[in-house]
Amino acid sequence: MKNLTKEQVQAYFLLACRVLLAWTLASYGWSKLTGNQFGVSEKTLQTPLKDVDLFRLSWYLADHEPFRSFIGYSQISTAALLLYNRTVILGCFMSIPIWLNILVWDWTFMEGMAWAFTFRLTFYLFITFLIVYQQKEFVFPALVKITQVKPLTSSYPYWLYLTLPVAALGVELVGAIPTLLFNLIRMSRV
Incomplete structure (x- = not known):
């Protein structure tokens, strides 16, 4: 370490940060895809809803597809982007809403334990911004x-600008055509 410049030490530290963030995201994502994160026990499923705490209720809801897989694949792909120099910036910008989502989820649903995760996730956001700054x-x-x-x-x-709400509604109706066609085809098969 004596022969390393200050810039090399800083770059190495931020590379270690990238590996930490990537490993964390990949392990979170893999846990979701393999069924080791989200979901609740059979005992919780048999508990009356009024007696289920918010954390377990949130994990029950998050265990539904395609939500669980979307989150898992998003975390894994973001982890991969963080590892490569060509995609690290994209990986950082994709990871920011992931960290914020986990943070707000924990604040909302984890009574008592949220603050422990608050410090950890805030640290992850901080080092993400350090990488962006680098x-x-x-x-x-x-x-x-x-x-x-x-x-x-x-x-x-100017009068044409006043018609923009009507034009926007027309664009919305065009967007509804595939749904209309899908429902017409489905109803004709019944």
Whole structure:
């Protein structure tokens, strides 16, 4: 370690942070996909609903598909993105809502234990932002680019802007056509 520069030590620390975050997300995701996270015991299923605590109720609800698999695959794919230099920024930005979701879930449903997880998840968010900051030479120009105000390519008369709510409703109706067709086909088969 004596021959390493300050920059090398910092980069190594942040690489270790990436491995920690990736391992944590991958293990969370794998636990969901293998049925080791979410779900409740048979005893809890036999308990009257009014007697089931919020944590167990939330885990029962989260155990339903496709929610459980979506969360599991999201966590595993985000973990993989964190490991590669080319995708670390994307992995960081994808992990932020995952950490926040777990944090708010714990605050909402984990009576008594939430604060232990609060410190841990806040630390994960902190090191995620450290990794993003390490990549600032790529992140900041991208943020500037996507937040630049661009003038409208076309200008319309003011009265036409007043018709936008009706036009938006028309777009919504176009989006409903596949549902309508699906239901018509399904009803014709009955």
